[in-house]
Amino acid sequence: xxxxxxxxxxxxxxxxxxxxxxxxxxxxxxxxxxxxxxxxxxxxxxxxxxxxxxxxxxxxxxxxxxxxxxxxxxxxxxxxxxxxxxxxxxxxxxxxxxxxxxxxxxxxxxxxxxxxxxxxxxxxxxxxxxxx
Amino acid sequence: xxxxxxxxxxxxxxxxxxxxxxxxxxxxxxxxxxxxxxxxxxxxxxxxxxxxxxxxxxxxxxxxxxxxxxxxxxxxxxxxxxxxxxxxxxxxxxxxxxxxxxxxxxxxxxxxxxxxxxxxxxxxxxxxxxxxxxxxxxxxxxxxxxxxxxxxxxxxxxxx
Numbered sequence: 001x002x003x004x005x006x007x008x009x010x011x012x013x014x015x016x017x018x019x020x021x022x023x024x025x026x027x028x029x030x031x032x033x034x035x036x037x038x039x040x041x042x043x044x045x046x047x048x049x050x051x052x053x054x055x056x057x058x059x060x061x062x063x064x065x066x067x068x069x070x071x072x073x074x075x076x077x078x079x080x081x082x083x084x085x086x087x088x089x090x091x092x093x094x095x096x097x098x099x100x101x102x103x104x105x106x107x108x109x110x111x112x113x114x115x116x117x118x119x120x121x122x123x124x125x126x127x128x129x130x131x132x
Numbered sequence: 133x134x135x136x137x138x139x140x141x142x143x144x145x146x147x148x149x150x151x152x153x154x155x156x157x158x159x160x161x162x163x164x165x166x167x168x169x170x171x172x173x174x175x176x177x178x179x180x181x182x183x184x185x186x187x188x189x190x191x192x193x194x195x196x197x198x199x200x201x202x203x204x205x206x207x208x209x210x211x212x213x214x215x216x217x218x219x220x221x222x223x224x225x226x227x228x229x230x231x232x233x234x235x236x237x238x239x240x241x242x243x244x245x246x247x248x249x250x251x252x253x254x255x256x257x258x259x260x261x262x263x264x265x266x267x268x269x270x271x272x273x274x275x276x277x278x279x280x281x282x283x284x285x286x287x288x289x290x291x292x
Contacts, residue, residue, distance in 0.1 A: 043250070045143065046144060073182075074150060074183075076146035076147060078182070079146065079182055
């Protein structure tokens with residue numbers, strides 16, 4: 001029998017209000033979500049942003065992994081997420097966050113282990129982009 | 133080619149620089165001028181990774197950036213100089229680099245700093261460096277993005 005999946009928290013680190021609006025939009029589709037942390041880069045220097053990320057990660061109860069979503073890999077959020085140090089905490093990083101990816105995360109985070117969940121986020125995020 | 137942008141921005145290479153300024157100005161060479169980052173290659177790599185397509189990025193110490201090689205390359209390229217704080221451009225100017233204009237694009241909130249603009253927070257040492265730069269004839273303009281208002285910074289330096 002496999003161990004139960006300990007729910008990963010989401011930490012959305014984005015430019016401006018993208019993170020809070022993505023959450024609000026996902027909740028409009030799926031209903032209210034818990035265990036989600038939002039951090040905007042507004043007003044943060046590079047140092048301050050990576051410290052704020054570390055604080056958010058520390059605030060997650062031990063034993064829960066964190067999936068850290070950022071919008072631009074080559075932006076302040078992506079850079080700060082790679083600069084921050086997480087000690088023993090399990091923090092998996094995903095860049096290019098979009099709505100299909102978030103919906104997939106909320107839908108499957110209680111059901112799938114991280115190693116299956118993460119590739120799924122990438123697949124869904126990319127599959128959500130089509131040209132007409 | 134004259135220097136395209138000399139910018140104080142504590143986020144260094146990031147979205148506003150890559151997209152906001154980078155798209156219209158199309159830099160080919162992005163130089164982070166910082167002694168601290170020059171001696172910390174792991175941290176430097178994080179910023180250099182963020183360089184936009186078409187541009188090579190590197191970190192130079194202030195002394196290196198002031199050298200004749202750098203000046204020659206600035207002439208040959210489309211160059212952005214990025215500074216993590218106000219001290220680096222002052223030291224560069226004092227070392228003889230022909231800096232005539234500095235964009236103050238992001239000095240964010242930190243303990244002991246006061247807001248001058250929403251994206252410019254200064255403490256006494258920032259003010260001192262900026263005033264010294266202005267006295268050396270460098271025009272200081274606060275502007276986060278090319279499409280937003282450009283504020284002459286000098287009148288704001290004595291305000292708070």
